[in-house]
Amino acid sequence: MILMNDFKKEPEDLVRQQLAAAERVFRSGWWILGSEVKEFEAAWAARCQVRHAIGVGNGMDALEIGLRALSIGPGDEVITTPMTAFASVLSILRCGATPVFADIDPATAILDPEQVRRSLSPRTRAVMVVHLYGRAAPMDAFLELCEEKGLHLVEDCAQAHGASWNGRPLGSLGAFGGWSFYPTKNLGAVGDAGALTTDSEALADRARRLRNYGQSTRYHHPDLGLNSRLDELHAAILRARLERLSAWIQRRREVAIAYAEGIRNPSVRTLPPPEDPHHHVHYLFVLTSPDRDRLQTHLKTRGIDSLIHYPIPAHRQPPCESLSRSPLPNAERHAAECLSVPCHPALSDADVVRVIEAVNAFE
Numbered sequence: 629m630i631l632m633n634d635f636k637k638e639p640e641d642l643v644r645q646q647l648a649a650a651e652r653v654f655r656s657g658w659w660i661l662g663s664e665v666k667e668f669e670a671a672w673a674a675r676c677q678v679r680h681a682i683g684v685g686n687g688m689d690a691l692e693i694g695l696r697a698l699s700i701g702p703g704d705e706v707i708t709t710p711m712t713a714f715a716s717v718l719s720i721l722r723c724g725a726t727p728v729f730a731d732i733d734p735a736t737a738i739l740d741p742e743q744v745r746r747s748l749s750p751r752t753r754a755v756m757v758v759h760l761y762g763r764a765a766p767m768d769a770f771l772e773l774c775e776e777k778g779l780h781l782v783e784d785c786a787q788a789h790g791a792s793w794n795g796r797p798l799g800s801l802g803a804f805g806g807w808s809f810y811p812t813k814n815l816g817a818v819g820d821a822g823a824l825t826t827d828s829e830a831l832a833d834r835a836r837r838l839r840n841y842g843q844s845t846r847y848h849h850p851d852l853g854l855n856s857r858l859d860e861l862h863a864a865i866l867r868a869r870l871e872r873l874s875a876w877i878q879r880r881r882e883v884a885i886a887y888a889e890g891i892r893n894p895s896v897r898t899l900p901p902p903e904d905p906h907h908h909v910h911y912l913f914v915l916t917s918p919d920r921d922r923l924q925t926h927l928k929t930r931g932i933d934s935l936i937h938y939p940i941p942a943h944r945q946p947p948c949e950s951l952s953r954s955p956l957p958n959a960e961r962h963a964a965e966c967l968s969v970p971c972h973p974a975l976s977d978a979d980v981v982r983v984i985e986a987v988n989a990f991e
Contacts, residue, residue: 630970630979632933633812637974642872646818649864656860661840664863669823671870672807675790676799676825680832683823683858684839687786687808690822691719691756693856694804697834698780700725700753706782707747708756709739710941710959716758716784717942719806725753727951729943734958735900737761737914737966741769747953754780759788759798761937761968762814762880762911763902767793767801774802782806785825787911789814790877794904799825804835809866814880814911815873821862879973880910883980887913887971890984895919895991912937913971915987920965923990927969930986935968 653664665683673681684690700706702724708716710729720727730743738760755774757765765783774781785799786808792798799805809821824835834851837844842853888898897916902908914937917923927934941959943952969983 629931629933630975630982632935632968632970633972634974635811642868645868646865649868650861653860653864659860661857662860664860664867665858668858668863668867668870671867672823673825675870675873676797676805678800678805678825678827679829680827681823681825682832682835682839683821683863684835685822685856685858686715686820687784687806687810687822688715688719688722689839689854689856690806690808690824691716691782691784692722693835693838693854694782694806694824694826694831695719695723695725695754696838697831698754698782698803700780703751704753705749705751706754706756707744707752708784709758709760710943710956711737711739711760711938711962712758712784712942713786713938714942714945715786715808716756717945717948720756721947726751727942727948728752729941729948729952729956729959731954731956731958732962734962736763737899737962738763738765740958741766741773744770745773748777752777752779754782754803756782756784757802758784758786759791761899761914762788762791762909763899764788764791764793764798764907771801786810786813788909789911790873791909792906795906800827803828804831809862814876814909815866815869817862817866817869819862821858821866822856823858876973877909879975880971881905881908883971883975884908884910884913886980887969887984890981891915891987893988893990896923896987910971912968915967915969916962916965917967917990918965920967923987924967926990927986930982930989932983932986933970936966937968938966939963 781802842851
């Protein structure tokens with residue numbers, strides 16, 4: 629079986645490097661908010677070309693902490709996409725604000741700026757864009773819209789490690805970027821981990837307090853925070869893995885190009901390639917088909933793993949069913965037709981050919 633992710637195929641030298649990083653932590657005697665976290669935060673801030681990176685427990689917490697650091701809460705609305713992992717929406721709900729869903733671009737499945745404009749209200753405080761599947765959202769349009777309307781632009785970068793927009797890394801263009809280092813991500817830890825990136829000194833200072841019980845100095849709590857700290861072990865492992873991110877992205881792009889050129893089946897559509905290859909890091913390679921479920925079964929019989937990202941758009945989830953202001957036909961159609969096939973650095977050229985042949989054989 630060609631798996632969606634195959635961690636057992638990671639190179640032995642990386643395994644040994646991570647074991648050495650873990651031993652370094654165990655022998656240090658310091659396991660929470662120590663030098664490993666500081667070193668990773670500095671490295672990730674440099675990679676994202678921002679002044680601050682704040683390590684937190686997971687990607688959802690990164691978004692919630694960032695929103696709370698912007699003082700977004702009850703009575704406020706945040707416009708976002710229904711086509712995303714539910715964590716994006718949950719971060720808005722957890723800070724007390726109301727998510728408002730706008731429809732997606734049917735070609736890319738990414739939030740449509742014009743649909744966002746139509747969803748504005750006097751209560752709108754922010755727009756949360758999701759760089760879905762590793763592809764940069766059309767940031768020029770979103771930056772212009774948010775500047776015009778005096779809104780915060782929030783970047784959900786959980787799927788887009790290493791992508792950029794017109795020469796600027798994602799996570800550096802909005803008020804802040806929220807990152808997940810869940811194991812399957814382009815840069816993943818060996819469990820839950822996350823970070824927030826920003827150029828704002830004030831936002832960074834508040835985010836550091838919020839991740840640590842709202843504590844400014846020991847036993848002083850000016851904010852109602854939460855417990856969401858990136859630990860030393862995950863930070864050490866992420867430092868080791870960060871050295872390979874560029875090579876991993878390059879391999880993902882090679883796989884995606886091969887799929888885009890090789891898949892030729894009238895019953896299956898591939899999402900269009902980006903105008904600039906730097907806009908996409910191919911966290912996922914997504915097909916669409918009106919006969920998606922049968923395609924998934926067909927691939928399984930051929931030994932090809934696949935997943936659906938995402939079968940239920942957020943506005944159809946029970947906690948959000950009362951929040952939709954208008955129909956979202958593009959999101960619903962995409963959710964009914966999308967299917968992700970393996971696209972990761974451990975794939976061999978022979979694996980890629982097998983996937984292409986299996987998709988093309990679908991009738």
